[in-house]
Amino acid sequence: MIRLRKWILGVLVVITVTPIIALLTWYVAFFLPHLNELKAQAKYGQEIVRPVKEALYPLAIAAEGEKGIRIGAIRDAYWSVLSRNNVPAVRRHINEWLWMLVSYIHFDEREIFGIWANCALLGCDKGLPEAARKYYGKAITEMSQRELAGLVALIKSPTAFAPGSKRSEKRIEVILEEIKPHNSSLNRDPQQQVAASRRLLWAC
Structure with a gap:
């Protein structure tokens, strides 16, 4: 026994x-x-969108959510780092999942947003600034809030939400509608505006 x-x-x-x-x-x-x-990649991504971070970050949260931004950032970064290797599909999915888990240990929201901005749409080291030139023909710093919302909408599907399409316009309206309560509450309460600015500084 x-x-x-x-x-x-x-x-x-x-x-x-x-x-x-x-x-x-x-x-x-x-x-x-x-x-x-x-x-x-995180540091570079933060730098390239710094001039528009105050407008871009709320739109990104409205469109993707914090978790969606993290998932997209880690997925795109993984593909960028390991695309040079022929990784089997099963192992690739397991690695992506594990990278996602350990990302909470090594990367805060600010860094994740940097990776997301650096790697979204066109791949790492191009990211949203290059996407702005490709899809809108202008620098990201020259884009209006509506155009930035359209750029963010593209991340879900560049084909389905191509600029000027009906689906893109509808998606833009949804994103802009999502941030209206946020903007209204800040306009009414200066203390909330200060707190939100601090959160934005941390997140971006």
Whole structure:
């Protein structure tokens, strides 16, 4: 009976420890080597949209949500970093999921927004500023709020929400409608405006 208990205890220890060791091995082998590159992408992304961050960030939140921005940022960054490798589909999906989990350890909302802005639509190191020139023919700093909303709408599907299309216009209206309560509350309450500005500074 004692031997059976020891055997069961040993099996439980192996079952518990093995996944932990596997995750740590994956973390060291497949994520940490790319951390500095991801940090650089985050920093660069924050810089390239800094002139329009106050207008762009609320639109991004309205369109994608914080979780959607994180998912999109990590997915695009993963493809950028590992597109040079022929990764099997199953392993790719597992890696994306694990990257998503560990992103909460290494990246705050501000950095995630930077990666998202840097990598969305056209790939990392091009991102939204290049997309603005491609789809709207102008610098992102020259775009109106409505055009920025259209740029954000493109991220869901550049084909379905192409600028000037009916679906794009409808999507833009939805995004702008989403940020109206936010803007109205800030106009009524100066203290909320200060608090929101601080949150925006942290997030961008």
